[in-house]
């Protein structure tokens with residue numbers, strides 16, 4: 001495996017494929033830190049296993065696990081799930097993992113961004129994050145994939161979605177946040193994105209849904225179903241706390257064209273009817289630790305059905321026990337008639353700060 005510091009994917013003809021393109025496999029990391037996952041992470045581990053086992057119905061899945069958790073993870077994960085030893089600070093491989101890129105010959109490489117736990121010492125969620133920051137290199141080593149290393153550029157995978165044909169969607173709230181790359185201007189950030197994702201058009205949304213956790217990652221509010229078609233969450237209920245942001249996302253996208261000049265088709269999927277609030281009992285199961293953002297009873301989670309993962313022939317969708325669970329699945333069946341839509345109950349993951357998209361990372365087929 002080579003580390004490439006003197007070129008970029010754009011210069012070498014590599015681009016980030018859309019998530020809807022064919023995957024070789026998906027990656028996950030195993031949760032265990034008790035200051036983020038309640039009850040020693042036991043309930044979360046069962047849900048992570050359910051997500052991995054659901055993905056395994058569609059494509060290979062590899063889960064990175066610490067030595068201490070190897071036997072436990074092996075017991076909960078299906079036989080068709082590959083388990084490898086990778087130490088990490090937490091389990092958000094979407095954000096700390098590599099971003100894979102591919103060229104027209106089908107060769108695959110990766111980009112290893114800097115990771116600083118969603119804002120570093122400014123407003124990051126835990127310290128230290130050094131093990132997370134080494135995850136991309138470890139995955140690339142295991143896969144023998146050459147890896148681009150930009151010169152000090154902080155980015156998380158959950159803050160980007162591409163159409164694979166030159167269009168990228170991001171939020172200003174996240175990419176321009178002071179905890180990421182405060183020394184860079186918006187134009188300089190755009191140049192990094194153009195070079196390392198090989199995109200020609202960047203669609204800037206103003207905000208995402210979770211200002212506190214990820215500074216508004218795009219993967220709760222917009223993704224591509226296929227080139228020319230985006231999906232956003234929606235509600236007409238003005239009392240819904242996410243009404244304002246959904247409508248703002250719609251305004252930012254309506255009438256926009258993509259890199260190929262197509263006017264975007266905007267698909268809407270429902271928001272939850274009732275919000276998810278962390279209960280007293282759930283909060284009491286978390287071990288507070290210095291250096292980690294506290295989780296307190298009554299806190300509202302940024303729960304979104306949009307934090308789903310596209311897999312080969314399928315869509316793995318968060319479910320919350322909400323009145324709109326089935327409507328979200330139905331909407332995705334209409335948007336993706338070519339895929340099987342599978343729901344997984346993920347309250348435990350949203351209590352930890354994310355959902356299915358945040359805990360997974362796709363590796364394109366070479």
Ligand code: KQY
Nearest residue numbers: 092125158352353354358
């Ligand atoms: O992508 C995400 N939503 C990750 C959130 C991290 C939460 C850490 N407690």
